[in-house]
Amino acid sequence: MLARLLVPFSFLALLLLPCLALAAPNEPTDAALVRHGREVVVRAQCNRCHEITGGLGAFKREMHCVNCHTWILGTKGKPDEIAKQRVDFPDWDRYLDSVVHFTRLPDLGTLTRRVRPSAVRRFLDAPHDVRPHLEESMIPLRLSGADKDAVVAWLASLAGPQVAPEEPAPAPESVDAARIAAGRTVFVAKGCPTCHVFGNVRFQPGFDAAFYKAMGANAQLAPNLRFARERVPRSVFVRFVQDPQSVDPRVTMPKLGVTPAEAERLADFVYAAAPELAGPPAAAEVPVVAALDRKVTFDEVYDELLGKICVHCHMDPATNNGDGGAGNTGGLGFAGKRLSLESYPSVARGLMRDGKRVSILTPGPGGQPPLLLEALLRRHREASRDQRRAFADHAGEGIAVDAAAPGMPLGLPALSLAQLRLVKTWLDQGAPGPAE
Ligand code: HEC
Ligand code: HEC
Numbered sequence: 001m002l003a004r005l006l007v008p009f010s011f012l013a014l015l016l017l018p019c020l021a022l023a024a025p026n027e028p029t030d031a032a033l034v035r036h037g038r039e040v041v042v043r044a045q046c047n048r049c050h051e052i053t054g055g056l057g058a059f060k061r062e063m064h065c066v067n068c069h070t071w072i073l074g075t076k077g078k079p080d081e082i083a084k085q086r087v088d089f090p091d092w093d094r095y096l097d098s099v100v101h102f103t104r105l106p107d108l109g110t111l112t113r114r115v116r117p118s119a120v121r122r123f124l125d126a127p128h129d130v131r132p133h134l135e136e137s138m139i140p141l142r143l144s145g146a147d148k149d150a151v152v153a154w155l156a157s158l159a160g161p162q163v164a165p166e167e168p169a170p171a172p173e174s175v176d177a178a179r180i181a182a183g184r185t186v187f188v189a190k191g192c193p194t195c196h197v198f199g200n201v202r203f204q205p206g207f208d209a210a211f212y213k214a215m216g217a218n219a220q221l222a223p224n225l226r227f228a229r230e231r232v233p234r235s236v237f238v239r240f241v242q243d244p245q246s247v248d249p250r251v252t253m254p255k256l257g258v259t260p261a262e263a264e265r266l267a268d269f270v271y272a273a274a275p276e277l278a279g280p281p282a283a284a285e286v287p288v289v290a291a292l293d294r295k296v297t298f299d300e301v302y303d304e305l306l307g308k309i310c311v312h313c314h315m316d317p318a319t320n321n322g323d324g325g326a327g328n329t330g331g332l333g334f335a336g337k338r339l340s341l342e343s344y345p346s347v348a349r350g351l352m353r354d355g356k357r358v359s360i361l362t363p364g365p366g367g368q369p370p371l372l373l374e375a376l377l378r379r380h381r382e383a384s385r386d387q388r389r390a391f392a393d394h395a396g397e398g399i400a401v402d403a404a405a406p407g408m409p410l411g412l413p414a415l416s417l418a419q420l421r422l423v424k425t426w427l428d429q430g431a432p433g434p435a436e
């Protein structure tokens with residue numbers, strides 16, 4: 001079904017695709033490092049998800065996770081557009097309901113005007129959930145330390161002289177309780193908690209996860225401000241909260257009429273208040289998956305997850321312009337595992353390891369669950385780092401995401417227990433093919 005959408009795109013492509021446009025970055029101090037950084041970003045396809053304003057044009061829409069999704073959703077409420085698309089894509093109306101993820105991500109081109117390059121560098125080593133209202137996660141990177149250094153040097157070069165300075169964060173003890181309390185009052189009065197959480201601090205009743213979900217696009221990109229002290233230099237914070245676009249023209253945070261004095265109080269609060277974190281997570285949070293006591297068919301597994309979530313990175317290249325997605329023919333910095341999940345025969349063929357086909361449907365040699373289930377459980381383990389829900393923030397790093405063996409679905413929330421039970425049951429029943 002994705003194939004049907006993608007094939008006509010090759011024609012559209014000629015008309016619509018913005019190419020990989022090149023823009024000259026500001027003159028770097030270490031030109032070779034910066035040039036190398038840009039090459040790494042191109043190779044790892046960062047611009048297949050992110051905008052990189054001023055640095056690199058977006059990937060063509062037929063391959064860009066966000067731009068294709070927003071194009072589809074952009075036809076909502078436009079009956080003429082919808083009727084036009086239905087001609088080529090009979091399922092267009094379903095797409096309008098089913099697409100929810102990858103609709104907006106932070107712009108990397110202007111990021112280092114606000115966030116210290118050293119903080120971006122640490123993030124690339126250990127990506128974690130900065131934005132609790134955004135369900136998608138930054139993917140683990142298979143890059144060497146030198147490559148990551150180069151990427152950050154390139155991103156910093158895009159900010160030029162406006163790059164966030166590496167000034168040390170003020171010690172929290174340097175701010176007294178009265179100033180923190182005054183800052184908190186401004187924080188609430190200016191409506192900051194309508195978009196931002198600050199650790200687990202509860203500002204007002206009713207500001208819960210459902211509230212932030214209802215805020216939708218407005219709040220989705222708003223970072224958890226408990227990380228601001230590590231990310232944003234205080235001097236930049238003070239300018240930013242008075243006039244966000246003067247620091248980073250790409251942010252959607254509104255100008256809220258914050259005076260210079262109020263900006264200082266806000267900084268006192270954000271840089272010195274206790275974020276009321278929970279203790280570090282215990283061991284891996286992997287659910288116990290019990291089988292259902294009924295028959296489960298391949299079609300059900302396909303409709304509930306493989307065809308819905310997984311095929312976007314595990315496609316059949318023959319019907320998708322040669323692109324099998326990151327998990328099959330490679331992309332997003334991964335070489336690919338030659339694993340297509342688009343049909344029963346391809347699922348049964350498994351993946352390629354050391355030149356040999358390996359089943360994802362049969363238990364591993366040590367009795368581990370079949371790779372199909374194992375990869376999904378791994379994503380649950382990663383959730384303590386990648387998926388911190390509002391007011392479930394904790395101290396410590398959480399379970400690291402292992403770039404050598406990332407959980408599935410990559411970059412997306414772990415599957416529900418109901419979906420896992422379906423997979424487990426189908427596997428236990430011998431993973432039968434679709435009934436003819
Ligand atoms: C599959 C989509 C995807 C790809 C590909 C991707 N990212 Fe991300 N990235 C995300 C998401 C989602 C977030 C937001 C995570 C959050 O804030 O909670 C993110 C966040 C980031 C951030 C943190 C932004 C901030 O506010 O500090 C940086 C830096 C970043 N990505 C760099 C990169 C680089 C460099 C590459 C390429 C090597 C890349 N990303 C590729 C999805 C992606
Ligand atoms: C050519 C357009 C296009 C591109 C490019 C694209 N998608 Fe999608 N995506 C769709 C459509 C259409 C659907 C809905 C499919 C359906 O209802 O059967 C969808 C649905 C999804 C879903 C399930 C619904 C949801 O929002 O959770 C995921 C996950 C997804 N896409 C991930 C990705 C990722 C990751 C990329 C980039 C590697 C990507 N997509 C690129 C068109 C696209």
Ligand code: HEC
Pocket residue numbers: 106107114115187190191192193194195196218219220221222223224225227228231232237240241250251252253254256258266
């Ligand atoms: C309507 C929603 C909204 C409101 C209200 C709002 N912000 Fe923001 N804020 C955002 C968004 C969206 C971003 C950044 C998006 C991005 O990364 O592109 C942001 C970014 C920030 C950042 C940068 C943090 C970082 O780690 O990168 C700070 C600091 C900040 N806001 C402080 C505040 C303060 C203080 C207030 C109240 C005066 C406030 N915001 C009110 C939406 C909002």
Ligand code: HEC
Pocket residue numbers: 305306309310311312313314326327328332334335336337339351360371372375404405406408409410411412415
């Ligand atoms: C955003 C892209 C993306 C999505 C979505 C995605 N995958 Fe993957 N998948 C990959 C990549 C990339 C690899 C290769 C990882 C590697 O090289 O270790 C992979 C590898 C795998 C593997 C092999 C794991 C191993 O240990 O060798 C399995 C199994 C798998 N995916 C299943 C799934 C399932 C099931 C889903 C849907 C629930 C899914 N994937 C969704 C990108 C994705």
